[in-house]
Amino acid sequence: xxxxxxxxFHKLKYSRSAKVISITYFVLITFIALIASIEFKFGGIxxxxxxxxxxxxxxxxxxxxxxxxWAKLFLAIVIVSMMSNxxxxxxxxQNLIDGLSKKEFVASKFLTVIAFALISTLFxxxxxxxxxxxxxxxxxxxxxxxxxxxxxxxxxxxxxxxxFCMFLGVFVKRSAFAxxxxxxxxxxxxxxxxxxxxxxxxGTTIADSIIQFFPLESMGNLIKEPFTRLNFIQSxxxxxxxxxxxxxxxxxxxxxIVLVWTSIFIWLSYLLLKKRxx
Amino acid sequence: MENILTIxxxxxxxxxxxxxxxxxxxxxxxxxxxxxxxxxxxxSTTLGIVLNVVNKTSGDFTWFDGNTSTHDALKxxxxxxxxxxxxxxxxxxQNLKLVCKIKGVTTDKIDDKLEVVGLLDRKDxxxxxxxxxxKQRLAIASALLNDPEILILDEPTNGLxxxxxxxxxxxxxxxxxxxxxxxxxxxxxxxxxxxxxxxxIIRKGVKLYSGPVDQMxxxxxxxxxxxxHMNQLKDWLASQPSFGILKEEGDKITAFxxxxxxxxxxxxxxxxxxxVLTHLVKRKESLEEQFLQLTNNxx
Numbered sequence: 001x002x003x004x005x006x007x008x009f010h011k012l013k014y015s016r017s018a019k020v021i022s023i024t025y026f027v028l029i030t031f032i033a034l035i036a037s038i039e040f041k042f043g044g045i046x047x048x049x050x051x052x053x054x055x056x057x058x059x060x061x062x063x064x065x066x067x068x069x070w071a072k073l074f075l076a077i078v079i080v081s082m083m084s085n086x087x088x089x090x091x092x093x094q095n096l097i098d099g100l101s102k103k104e105f106v107a108s109k110f111l112t113v114i115a116f117a118l119i120s121t122l123f124x125x126x127x128x129x130x131x132x133x134x135x136x137x138x139x140x141x142x143x144x145x146x147x148x149x150x151x152x153x154x155x156x157x158x159x160x161x162x163x164f165c166m167f168l169g170v171f172v173k174r175s176a177f178a179x180x181x182x183x184x185x186x187x188x189x190x191x192x193x194x195x196x197x198x199x200x201x202x203g204t205t206i207a208d209s210i211i212q213f214f215p216l217e218s219m220g221n222l223i224k225e226p227f228t229r230l231n232f233i234q235s236x237x238x239x240x241x242x243x244x245x246x247x248x249x250x251x252x253x254x255x256x257i258v259l260v261w262t263s264i265f266i267w268l269s270y271l272l273l274k275k276r277x278x
Numbered sequence: 279m280e281n282i283l284t285i286x287x288x289x290x291x292x293x294x295x296x297x298x299x300x301x302x303x304x305x306x307x308x309x310x311x312x313x314x315x316x317x318x319x320x321x322s323t324t325l326g327i328v329l330n331v332v333n334k335t336s337g338d339f340t341w342f343d344g345n346t347s348t349h350d351a352l353k354x355x356x357x358x359x360x361x362x363x364x365x366x367x368x369x370x371x372q373n374l375k376l377v378c379k380i381k382g383v384t385t386d387k388i389d390d391k392l393e394v395v396g397l398l399d400r401k402d403x404x405x406x407x408x409x410x411x412x413k414q415r416l417a418i419a420s421a422l423l424n425d426p427e428i429l430i431l432d433e434p435t436n437g438l439x440x441x442x443x444x445x446x447x448x449x450x451x452x453x454x455x456x457x458x459x460x461x462x463x464x465x466x467x468x469x470x471x472x473x474x475x476x477x478x479i480i481r482k483g484v485k486l487y488s489g490p491v492d493q494m495x496x497x498x499x500x501x502x503x504x505x506x507h508m509n510q511l512k513d514w515l516a517s518q519p520s521f522g523i524l525k526e527e528g529d530k531i532t533a534f535x536x537x538x539x540x541x542x543x544x545x546x547x548x549x550x551x552x553x554v555l556t557h558l559v560k561r562k563e564s565l566e567e568q569f570l571q572l573t574n575n576x577x
Contacts, residue, residue, distance in 0.1 A: 007379050014368045090363040097329045098380045098420075099353035277292075278331040 004108035005115065007100075011082070012112070018078050025074040029123055032067055033131055052232050055135035058147035062226045062248065064128040065154040068120075069223060072158055075116055076165045080178045083109060083169025093278045106270045109166055117158040125151055149250045153222040160219045160258040160265075167265040170272050189214050215265075218257040224248050280307040281343070282428050282459055283328060288337035290323050290483075297323040299483040300337070305428065305461060310454050312470035312477045312491075313463040314569060320483035321463040322360060325432050329357055342427075353381045356421030357430035362413040366406035370397060370416055373405055374423060381424045391419040395449060411442030418449055428459040435469065447472065471565040479572060486572050494568050498535035501544060504557030514551050530557065 012018045036050040054063050086092040095105060128151075133139060165182065172178040189211070196207035211217045227233055229248055283305040290298040298320040305311055313321050326332030328339050330348050341351030364373045371388055378385045392398040395415035400408070408416065414434060421429055431450065435443040450473055454460055464470050470477060471491070478488040487494055501521075505511040512531060515521050520539050525532040541560045548555055563571070 003379070003382070007376065010372075010376050010379060011365065014365070014372055016367065089365060090361070091365055093331050093359065094363040095380060096331050096349075097352060097357045097359060098377050099349050099355075099382075100380050101330075101347070101349035104349070275333070277326070277333055 001107075001111065004104060005111050008082075008108045008112045012078075018082065021074050021078050025071050025120075026123060028071045028074065029068045029120070030127055032064055032127060035067075036131065036135060050135050053137070053230060055131050057132050057136045057138055057144045059226070059229065060128050060132045060136065061147050061150040062223065062229070064124060064131070065150040066223050066226050068124050068127075069154060069157060072120075072161055075120070075158075075162065076182065077175070077179065079113060079116070079162050079165040080169040080182075081175040082112070083166055084173050084175040084178055087170075087173040088175075090278075096278070102273050103270065106266065106273060109269075110163070110266050113162040113166055114159065117155055117162060120158055121151060121155040124154060150223060153250045153255070156255055156258050157219045157222045160215070160262045163262040163265040164215055164219075167269045170269045186216055189216050193217070212254070213257060215261045218254065218261060222250060222254050222258060281305070282307055283339065283341055283461075284344075285324070285328065285339045286337055288324065288327060288339060289335045290320075290327060290332065291335045297483050298327070298480075301480070301483070301485050302337075303478050303485065303488045305459065307427070307459050308457060309476050310460045310474045311462065312474035313461065313480065314467065314470055314477055314565075315463075315465065315480040316573075317465055319465075319480045321465075321480060322432055323483075324480070325357070325359065325430060325461075325463060329355075329359065329430070331359075353383075353424060354427045355430060356424065356426035356428070357432075358414075358417045358421050358434060359430075359432045360436070362417035364405045364413070364416065364420075367404065369402050369404055370408075370419075371401040373416070374420055377420045377423055383424045387423055387425075391422045392416075394422065394452070395419045396445070411438050411445065414438060414442070414446060415449070418446070422453070426458070428461060429453060430461045430463075432463045433465070434462070435464075435466065467564075467566045467569055477565075479569065481573050491565065494565075494572065497563055497568070498538050499560055499562040500532055500534045501541070502557065502559045502561065503531045503533060503544075503548075503555055504529060505548075505553055505555050507553065511548070511553050511555075514548065514553055518547070 036055065038049040040047050053059065086095070092105065096102065100108075132144065136144075138144075165178075168178040168181055169175065172181055192214070193207060193211045196210060201207045212221055224246070226248070228237070228246060281304055285304070286302050288298055288301045289296065301320070301324060313324070315321050323332055327334045328341070328348075330352060341348060342354070365376070368376070370392065374388045374391070375385050378388070389398060389401070392401050395418050397412060397415055397419060400412065405413070405416070418431075418434070421431075434450070435446050438446065447469070450460065450462070454473055460473070462470060462474060474491060476489060477491050477494065479486040479494075503511060503515070508529075508531070512524065512526070515524055515531065515533050520535060520537050521533045522536045523534045525534075541558060544560075545555060545558055
């Protein structure tokens with residue numbers, strides 16, 4: 001296993017674009033801290049975002065996991081190109097001739113995907129911990145580590161998404177087209193959702209229960225938007241006579257759906273590779 | 279003798295086209311093999327199958343004694359297919375280091391092998407800056423990293439300039455002299471003729487011949503003859519049972535032998551028959567002629 005990771009790391013280590021994008025990705029996550037410095041005046045009152053409770057434990061896990069997940073698009077580029085470049089440079093063929101089996105090839109890529117997701121999660125954990133300890137109103141151990149499932153959800157979400165990217169890289173063989181395909185897929189899922197929600201199953205929740213099984217939607221479902229959970233947003237809504245009734249939790253079946261998709265994508269990548277003549 | 283590669287009834291279909299049809303042959307240790315065949319005859323497909331990059335339709339092949347899986351066996355093989363494939367953003371040395379990691383061998387031979395192919399001074403240049411000849415030589419260095427039991431070369435001189443072709447041939451000759459088994463696929467007959475001891479000839483995916491180069495045709499060679507009285511010479515040759523087919527090319531007659539016959543014998547007999555020869559050469563068919571004969575016979 002270490003040998004496979006070592007091989008893949010060797011390939012990425014010398015690629016300047018992969019390095020630049022990965023570093024940008026991690027820098028971007030640390031920029032969450034910048035939100036703390038946002039200040040503005042609203043009706044004569046000094047308003048500081050950091051004081052509005054977004055960095056309170058345990059809410060910070062939810063908030064940071066949601067915001068940091070956007071940056072995954074950067075790593076998606078790295079992952080898609082690390083797959084498709086093997087095709088365009090024809091190095092996949094050379095790797096196989098040199099004695100790597102197709103199984104080992106997929107395994108080395110998937111291990112890298114796991115490593116990326118794991119490092120991102122650890123990184124996010126550290127950033128959130130530091131931000132939380134400096135801004136949170138509550139710092140008791142019990143509170144700090146409650147709602148911790150959002151960090152695990154973040155890991156699973158990245159894992160699933162990167163596995164999808166990996167599959168697209170193998171499937172499409174060209175990085176630009178694979179990323180385009182990713183976007184098209186996202187559009188398709190949304191159109192399908194809109195069609196079901198407002199046409200086919202109008203006025204029911206059937207659309208929601210179907211769409212949660214779609215790959216991108218299931219990943220998005222893991223961590224729902226945290227904004228309407230904030231106190232000041234809720235009180236603002238209350239004044240307007242609105243209230244948010246939403247399930248913000250992370251559920252076991254949502255994990256399961258994403259993990260099933262992850263294994264489908266890895267398995268399909270392997271199957272494609274096995275069937276194709278190079 | 280130790281078998282390195284055994285191929286049994288291998289078949290590959292691409293849709294309706296059969297690229298390789300029921301192919302069987304054996305590669306034994308210590309010989310230099312040539313796979314000959316026109317473009318599109320199934321050479322590269324065959325090599326692709328045994329190298330794990332093309333899926334076979336039916337039949338099977340075994341590396342060494344069949345005790346190892348194909349990808350483990352490939353770690354003991356050095357192969358170059360068509361075009362050198364490396365990571366363009368890595369230097370020569372970095373690329374070779376990666377190959378070492380895949381093959382599971384130590385990296386201390388990198389400099390030696392770069393020396394063999396004459397690229398040591400460019401080891402820290404990026405692969406993308408190399409010329410085609412240099413890329414091909416780097417590919418050979420990479421194939422040699424594990425001191426392979428067999429070196430497989432598919433069209434190694436394709437697309438190179440004469441100097442590049444010469445360099446590659448010298449390298450192949452050097453490696454062959456060390457006793458490494460080599461399998462060389464090519465459509466260039468003189469290339470195969472210069473280095474190979476055995477040949478496998480394929481056309482349209484079907485094997486026409488496999489065995490030592492000099493036993494390819496049951497042929498005794500041919501004579502090229504000239505005389506001042508060509509008609510007389512021709513009649514006389516036709517009357518001799520030792521000669522088969524006669525061909526007139528320019529001002530020469532080419533007479534193919536049906537049996538072993540010395541040049542001195544021909545000269546003597548002709549003179550006794552009253553014909554004075556002005557030109558007499560005995561030749562063996564070149565590989566090219568044998569190849570063409572063999573492929574034509576099958577039509």
